Amino acid sequence: MGTMGMQGPQPLPGISHVIAVGSGKGGVGKTTVAVNLAVALGKLGYRVGLIDADIYGPNVPTMLGVTRQPNITDNSMMEPILSHGVKFISVGLISPGDKPMVMRGPMLHQIIRQFLQQVLWGELDFLIVDLPPGTGDVVISLVQTVPLTGAVVVSTGSSVALQDARKALEMFHQVKVEVIGLVENMSQMVLPDGTVLDVFGAGGTERTAAQFGLEFLGSVDLNPSVREGGDRGMPAALAGPESNLGKPFFEIAHRVVSRAIEISRSESDVLEIS
Numbered sequence: 001m002g003t004m005g006m007q008g009p010q011p012l013p014g015i016s017h018v019i020a021v022g023s024g025k026g027g028v029g030k031t032t033v034a035v036n037l038a039v040a041l042g043k044l045g046y047r048v049g050l051i052d053a054d055i056y057g058p059n060v061p062t063m064l065g066v067t068r069q070p071n072i073t074d075n076s077m078m079e080p081i082l083s084h085g086v087k088f089i090s091v092g093l094i095s096p097g098d099k100p101m102v103m104r105g106p107m108l109h110q111i112i113r114q115f116l117q118q119v120l121w122g123e124l125d126f127l128i129v130d131l132p133p134g135t136g137d138v139v140i141s142l143v144q145t146v147p148l149t150g151a152v153v154v155s156t157g158s159s160v161a162l163q164d165a166r167k168a169l170e171m172f173h174q175v176k177v178e179v180i181g182l183v184e185n186m187s188q189m190v191l192p193d194g195t196v197l198d199v200f201g202a203g204g205t206e207r208t209a210a211q212f213g214l215e216f217l218g219s220v221d222l223n224p225s226v227r228e229g230g231d232r233g234m235p236a237a238l239a240g241p242e243s244n245l246g247k248p249f250f251e252i253a254h255r256v257v258s259r260a261i262e263i264s265r266s267e268s269d270v271l272e273i274s
């Protein structure tokens with residue numbers, strides 16, 4: 001190791017799967033999906049960490065209901081914050097308040113590395129990374145630092161969101177990150193009288209997944225309780241797999257787990273052959 005003077009991405013000891021959650025467009029509910037996926041995985045008995053790398057909108061602390069600063073140990077390691085069974089760290093905790101995060105590439109790269117390597121994660125089955133919307137620097141820093149199992153791409157069903165989601169798919173392809181699958185958020189809305197309202201073109205994401213030969217991981221309705229849960233720091237997934245509110249996130253979590261295992265298996269097969 002290190003004989004060439006160049007180190008490629010190194011697996012994090014004790015962490016089985018690193019999964020990025022991305023979107024092309026902002027505001028489609030990427031963070032909501034990342035947080036609820038993490039909570040659902042935790043409830044299913046997996047050990048879960050969550051890195052909030054969304055420099056433009058680091059909302060994970062609010063959505064998980066804890067906004068205090070992380071403790072730093074004597075040897076400069078950060079202790080992740082524990083909330084609802086999820087260990088997390090956020091760029092929002094480094095620059096809290098309303099000040100925007102203004103950063104150049106190298107500093108951003110440093111922060112991503114720190115979040116991966118200088119946080120006391122312990123043993124984790126899944127480390128989820130909430131990316132900023134769009135394509136760019138954070139993903140590159142991530143793939144340079146650590147091998148990813150894959151990425152989940154969140155979109156609404158609208159043509160414009162999907163147009164941007166396709167760019168995100170292309171970006172993951174370019175940086176050789178496997179796409180675990182697509183999630184449609186804010187899919188349809190069920191009104192109190194039972195009427196179903198199609199707000200953003202429900203079904204569009206599933207069709208896009210099929211076009212690209214990718215897995216469709218599930219859809220989440222547009223539901224004011226999902227928004228409320230996020231604002232109150234009580235993610236919808238806490239309602240559990242049997243509730244209408246929590247169920248979609250558990251279905252997505254189950255599919256992510258099986259795909260992650262599948263991807264890791266096929267990668268180790270390739271390693272054995274070569």
Ligand SMILES: Nc1ncnc2c1ncn2[C@@H]1O[C@H](COP(=O)(O)OP(=O)(O)OP(=O)(O)O)[C@@H](O)[C@H]1O
Pocket residue numbers: 023025026027028029030031032033054056057059132133185186187220221222223224225226227228230231
């Ligand atoms: N399924 C849903 N039903 C109702 N509201 C939702 C749903 N998903 C997300 N929201 C709300 O929409 C807003 C945007 O969601 P969120 O912050 O998760 O999006 P995002 O894609 O991560 O945004 P960005 O990355 O641009 O900051 C939030 O107020 C959130 O509570």
